[in-house]
Amino acid sequence: MASLDQIFVTLKAWVLGLLPETVQPFAGVMISISAIMAVFPGIFALTTVVERKLLGRFQNRPGPNRVGIPLTKIRLAGFGQFIADGIKSLTKEDVVPRNADKVVHFIAPFVLVVPSFLALSVLPVGRNMAALNFTETGLLFFFAIGAATEISVFMAGWSSRNKYSLLGAMRGIAQMLSYEIPLILSSLTVVMMVGSLSLVTIVEKQTAVQWGVFHNWHVFTPWGFAGFLLFLTAACAEANRTPFDLPEAESELIAGYFTEYSGFKFALFFLGEYLGMFAISGVAITLFLGGWSAPFTFLDWVPSWLWFFGKLVGFILFFIWLRGTLPRLKVDQLMNLAWKFMLPMCLINLVVAGVWHYTADWNDLIRWPLGAALLALPYWIFSRRFESRFQTRTYRYAS
Amino acid sequence: MIGTGIAKGLVLTAKNLLSTYTDKERLPTIEYPDEKQPLPEASRQFPMLIFDGEDEMKGLRCTACQICEKECPPKCIYIVKSKDKRVDYKGQNQFYPAIFDIDYSVCMSCQICVEVCPFESIKMNTEFELATPDRFGGLLVHKQQLAKSNAHYQKIHPTEAAASDAAMAVEKAKAEAKAKADAEAKAKAAAAKAAPMPSASPEASPETPKPAVAAPKMPM
Numbered sequence: 001m002a003s004l005d006q007i008f009v010t011l012k013a014w015v016l017g018l019l020p021e022t023v024q025p026f027a028g029v030m031i032s033i034s035a036i037m038a039v040f041p042g043i044f045a046l047t048t049v050v051e052r053k054l055l056g057r058f059q060n061r062p063g064p065n066r067v068g069i070p071l072t073k074i075r076l077a078g079f080g081q082f083i084a085d086g087i088k089s090l091t092k093e094d095v096v097p098r099n100a101d102k103v104v105h106f107i108a109p110f111v112l113v114v115p116s117f118l119a120l121s122v123l124p125v126g127r128n129m130a131a132l133n134f135t136e137t138g139l140l141f142f143f144a145i146g147a148a149t150e151i152s153v154f155m156a157g158w159s160s161r162n163k164y165s166l167l168g169a170m171r172g173i174a175q176m177l178s179y180e181i182p183l184i185l186s187s188l189t190v191v192m193m194v195g196s197l198s199l200v201t202i203v204e205k206q207t208a209v210q211w212g213v214f215h216n217w218h219v220f221t222p223w224g225f226a227g228f229l230l231f232l233t234a235a236c237a238e239a240n241r242t243p244f245d246l247p248e249a250e251s252e253l254i255a256g257y258f259t260e261y262s263g264f265k266f267a268l269f270f271l272g273e274y275l276g277m278f279a280i281s282g283v284a285i286t287l288f289l290g291g292w293s294a295p296f297t298f299l300d301w302v303p304s305w306l307w308f309f310g311k312l313v314g315f316i317l318f319f320i321w322l323r324g325t326l327p328r329l330k331v332d333q334l335m336n337l338a339w340k341f342m343l344p345m346c347l348i349n350l351v352v353a354g355v356w357h358y359t360a361d362w363n364d365l366i367r368w369p370l371g372a373a374l375l376a377l378p379y380w381i382f383s384r385r386f387e388s389r390f391q392t393r394t395y396r397y398a399s
Numbered sequence: 400m401i402g403t404g405i406a407k408g409l410v411l412t413a414k415n416l417l418s419t420y421t422d423k424e425r426l427p428t429i430e431y432p433d434e435k436q437p438l439p440e441a442s443r444q445f446p447m448l449i450f451d452g453e454d455e456m457k458g459l460r461c462t463a464c465q466i467c468e469k470e471c472p473p474k475c476i477y478i479v480k481s482k483d484k485r486v487d488y489k490g491q492n493q494f495y496p497a498i499f500d501i502d503y504s505v506c507m508s509c510q511i512c513v514e515v516c517p518f519e520s521i522k523m524n525t526e527f528e529l530a531t532p533d534r535f536g537g538l539l540v541h542k543q544q545l546a547k548s549n550a551h552y553q554k555i556h557p558t559e560a561a562a563s564d565a566a567m568a569v570e571k572a573k574a575e576a577k578a579k580a581d582a583e584a585k586a587k588a589a590a591a592k593a594a595p596m597p598s599a600s601p602e603a604s605p606e607t608p609k610p611a612v613a614a615p616k617m618p619m
Contacts, residue, residue, distance in 0.1 A: 057415075057420075060426055060428075062428050321416075322409070324416070326405065379401075383400045387400075
């Protein structure tokens with residue numbers, strides 16, 4: 001089982017062993033890059049089909065189920081759809097508005113996709129399987145790279161010379177900047193507790209055993225659970241997923257900041273969005289759900305990379321489920337949620353994490369309820385205030 | 400509390416998702432070209448011509464009376480009357496259409512032709528898959544394509560077809576009774592001619608009934 005767990009690591013070592021020593025570092029980099037470039041866009045392709053099929057089912061219709069293998073009658077339940085979509089987006093005309101800032105307009109999709117791939121490269125997708133292992137700064141690198149995608153959003157919106165694009169970009173910037181703070185503050189608790197920014201170390205710290213059969217995932221602690229929920233909400237907003245899909249709200253802004261993109265550039269934006277979602281899901285898994293470790297000790301024989309990708313698929317399905325369920329927020333609701341609810345909750349969560357750290361020698365039966373109560377009380381107070389704002393709507397000008 | 404509504408919504412949509420796999424009612428989509436919904440009886444598309452018997456062209460009920468051609472609001476019917484006559488289902492000599500064309504691209508499916516037809520000949524078909532690469536010739540349909548059997552009519556519009564068949568049976572019985580009466584009158588006249596009295600009954604005079612124009616439509 002250990003050999004199956006390390007199969008990709010040994011495979012890479014074997015390939016590198018065949019090459020002369022001078023090209024080995026370069027070849028190692030290339031192998032890691034090509035693995036990332038093959039696996040995650042592959043997941044993206046399947047996700048587009050699965051998302052459309054599941055959204056269909058959520059809305060009581062079958063979804064795409066006709067495209068199979070070309071030139072045959074084999075339909076594969078519609079899973080050939082992404083090939084057809086790919087061919088379509090490759091062969092479509094690439095329209096650039098006459099007044100667009102052509103250089104920026106051209107660069108914007110790449111500025112979105114490249115950081116997404118870079119962000120994916122720091123994730124430890126299995127035991128000894130992190131393409132880029134920054135022992136001091138893994139998480140910092142992730143957030144720094146993630147922030148670059150905001151530039152791309154504004155580049156696309158600004159260069160298009162289109163009202164909808166610009167509005168979408170403005171919304172995107174406001175949303176991403178606002179939700180970056182809860183995102184980072186909620187992951188900061190993990191950094192506090194682990195004492196390292198390295199994603200590999202964070203996962204390894206979560207492989208110890210607690211309560212008999214469980215691994216000590218951070219989500220099993222009060223601060224970890226609250227941090228996970230806060231991180232998940234902020235991740236939704238960072239990845240522009242419903243209910244936070246204001247930057248590309250179809251019903252209001254056509255397609256938001258990529259209104260003026262067509263053909264393969266549009267496909268790149270689409271790819272970048274989904275890669276961003278995978279990356280942020282991967283970080284959520286790494287920080288709170290034990291990365292590549294199994295939930296129970298008796299399941300440790302399952303290969304570690306299978307656990308990581310299983311959890312990733314779970315996250316993707318959950319995001320699709322959310323998209324099939326929730327309506328879009330308004331801009332003021334979005335801002336209120338970030339600044340008046342999530343930010344204070346994140347700060348309180350930091351305090352709870354500190355309390356948890358200093359009560360390490362207490363019995364779990366005492367400190368668990370203590371931590372939960374310290375979080376539940378402010379949650380209850382904040383949400384009462386918040387809901388009174390939400391539910392009584394005052395119209396200032398319309399009577 | 401914030402989040403309870405989200406949880407409720409998630410449960411609801413999950414139920415919706417799962418029920419589409421178990422409950423046919425929850426997934427009402429009919430995948431059209433593969434499976435078709437049966438059309439409602441009242442549906443109608445474009446006119447067709449009904450024929451009786453085996454041969455499509457010989458069995459056409461149409462007598463080329465051209466009422467439908469004249470009544471048609473968009474003037475999409477074109478009829479050329481035959482030179483000769485043939486015997487119809489009542490045993491009467493009738494013209495038949497040498498050419499009967501309907502331009503489906505002009506037809507507006509108003510059903511006026513059906514309502515004015517005194518011979519139960521033109522009826523509305525339910526066929527709707529009429530797409531063609533040739534918008535002129537392809538949508539100008541001739542009597543060969545228009546001819547549809549009475550069995551087809553009975554299948555697509557059972558109630559109407561039953562009424563139509565009953566009306567035709569009444570007509571036929573009437574015609575037969577009349578022929579019988581005529582024959583009797585003729586025999587009587589012949590007998591009377593043998594006798595010196597020359598006063599013949601007035602019914603004997605119309606030997607050949609005038610074609611359709613004068614015949615009123617049977618009330619159904």
